[in-house]
Amino acid sequence: MKIKATASPYLLWMILFIIIPLGLVAYFSVTDRSGHFSLDNYKDAFAYAPVIFNSIWLAIIATVVCLILAYPLAYTFSRSRPSHQRTLILLIMLPMWMNFLLRTYAWMTLLENNGLINRFFGFFGLGPFEMINTSGAVVLGMVYNYLPFMILPLYSVMTKIDYSLIEAAQDLGCNSIQILKNVIIPLSMPGITTGVTMVFVPSVSTFVISRMLGGGSNMLIGDLIEMQFLGNAYNPNLGSALSMVLMVIILICMALTNMFSDVEEKEGMLI
Amino acid sequence: MSKWLSKGYTGLILTFLYAPIFVLILYSFNQSKSRGHWTGFSFRWYERLFHNDAILNAFITTLLVAVIASVIATVLGTAAAIGIHNMKKRSRTVVMNVTYLPVINPEIVMGVSLMLLFVLMGIKFGLLTLVLAHITFNLPYVILSVMPKLRQMDHYLFEAAMDLGCTPWQAFAKVTLPEIMPGVVTGFLMAFTFSLDDFNISYFVSGDKFQTLPILIYSMTRKRVSPEINALSAIIFIVVLLILILVNINDARLEKEQRKKEDALR
Numbered sequence: 001m002k003i004k005a006t007a008s009p010y011l012l013w014m015i016l017f018i019i020i021p022l023g024l025v026a027y028f029s030v031t032d033r034s035g036h037f038s039l040d041n042y043k044d045a046f047a048y049a050p051v052i053f054n055s056i057w058l059a060i061i062a063t064v065v066c067l068i069l070a071y072p073l074a075y076t077f078s079r080s081r082p083s084h085q086r087t088l089i090l091l092i093m094l095p096m097w098m099n100f101l102l103r104t105y106a107w108m109t110l111l112e113n114n115g116l117i118n119r120f121f122g123f124f125g126l127g128p129f130e131m132i133n134t135s136g137a138v139v140l141g142m143v144y145n146y147l148p149f150m151i152l153p154l155y156s157v158m159t160k161i162d163y164s165l166i167e168a169a170q171d172l173g174c175n176s177i178q179i180l181k182n183v184i185i186p187l188s189m190p191g192i193t194t195g196v197t198m199v200f201v202p203s204v205s206t207f208v209i210s211r212m213l214g215g216g217s218n219m220l221i222g223d224l225i226e227m228q229f230l231g232n233a234y235n236p237n238l239g240s241a242l243s244m245v246l247m248v249i250i251l252i253c254m255a256l257t258n259m260f261s262d263v264e265e266k267e268g269m270l271i
Numbered sequence: 272m273s274k275w276l277s278k279g280y281t282g283l284i285l286t287f288l289y290a291p292i293f294v295l296i297l298y299s300f301n302q303s304k305s306r307g308h309w310t311g312f313s314f315r316w317y318e319r320l321f322h323n324d325a326i327l328n329a330f331i332t333t334l335l336v337a338v339i340a341s342v343i344a345t346v347l348g349t350a351a352a353i354g355i356h357n358m359k360k361r362s363r364t365v366v367m368n369v370t371y372l373p374v375i376n377p378e379i380v381m382g383v384s385l386m387l388l389f390v391l392m393g394i395k396f397g398l399l400t401l402v403l404a405h406i407t408f409n410l411p412y413v414i415l416s417v418m419p420k421l422r423q424m425d426h427y428l429f430e431a432a433m434d435l436g437c438t439p440w441q442a443f444a445k446v447t448l449p450e451i452m453p454g455v456v457t458g459f460l461m462a463f464t465f466s467l468d469d470f471n472i473s474y475f476v477s478g479d480k481f482q483t484l485p486i487l488i489y490s491m492t493r494k495r496v497s498p499e500i501n502a503l504s505a506i507i508f509i510v511v512l513l514i515l516i517l518v519n520i521n522d523a524r525l526e527k528e529q530r531k532k533e534d535a536l537r
Binding site: 009020076091116226236 | 277280281284285287288289290291292294295298347348350351353354355357358366369370372373375376377378379380381383384385386387388391403404406407410414439464468470471474475484485488489492500503504507508511512515519522523
């Protein structure tokens, strides 16, 4: 098969629906409403710096929490019996197939002031605790929605780790902390970088989770963008500038994670 | 000791993942509208759900968009993968990097960029814009599923078929396609499920007439109380569970057959 022409419809499609739209976003970000060149949108975007930093901060917390929760779990999975592994991974994937709106909605019903958790505490005469509409609730929503995205790449890397390497380290007198530091973590690095990217990117750009669990008081950059395009604020130029800022944040995140891994197995990103 | 620890930890995480979903499902059988008071068992919300035209219409729209978009994306993407596979290294790298763009780029940015494009081109938001957007984000998944299969394939097979008098088209249909079929099917299924589930991109290109199920769910969650959502979640959960169990039984069966074959060869 030495035919290249079969790719041409796709190349056209790519130019029309990926490159041109992104070009439009870039163009809109540097023009004002009448189409003249201006950098005011970026000035306005940086007026929202607190919101932008808040998004990055909450996404980092969610990513770190996911990593801490997922790492031991993925290791446990990779060391269990093969027949168990299949079932466990299935159990992790099952919630992923439920629409994330429903999963976020479920937390709404749990966290409300007269929701189930507060009712439970009410039995013991505690509370009610303010849980919904806090930044903690937003982070919880991110962790809950994207935890499987951290578990799966870690697990798929850890199953490939040769157990005799761990035994060798033990024979050579390593304790478990040294084994973790010198054998398991370096070998699972590709899974860590993939997992971090797959949790950080959707977390930093979400607008649904923050709206449902943060109740409008915890705005993220995603909410800002959504408001400029579909909200009352209608200002696609500012929205485009904010989108450019978001893309730069993601690029920096990718660059940072790639520093830690020399081999990039992008196909491992696909589940 | 450590065994119990890891079992307990696994149980904790699974509880964290499933408890909210089970609470939703439980309250779908609740008599009253409230989300906390249990007033008795009833199928009331399921009845309401099936008499809700908006939901049924959204369901049909969702299926329609997913089928059209994933079929077109599979055909386009498979053809593209073959073409990209035969490119020179440099141009292949460039094309693949652009292919990764929609995968890595935040969905909201893709949504608003397509929205800008459709507004400027003067295409009315509706079924067409939804399908175009869905094809766009499905293509990378199809290409990335087919590419590895092409790399594993012995390219002399195709040439042998040509030497034996096949036209290129026959050689493709008889040799290449069966070889890469698993990748094509995987790509199609991925495209289909992503289509069914997408909210972040559809939300920006759907307009107000055409609602997919996720968009409708979103508008329902904006209301204070809407127990039909619980009923809908329960149904979706059961359907997904059944599909995954079936797929898994099938996988396990295939693995067993594979092992039998290997044993027979020994």
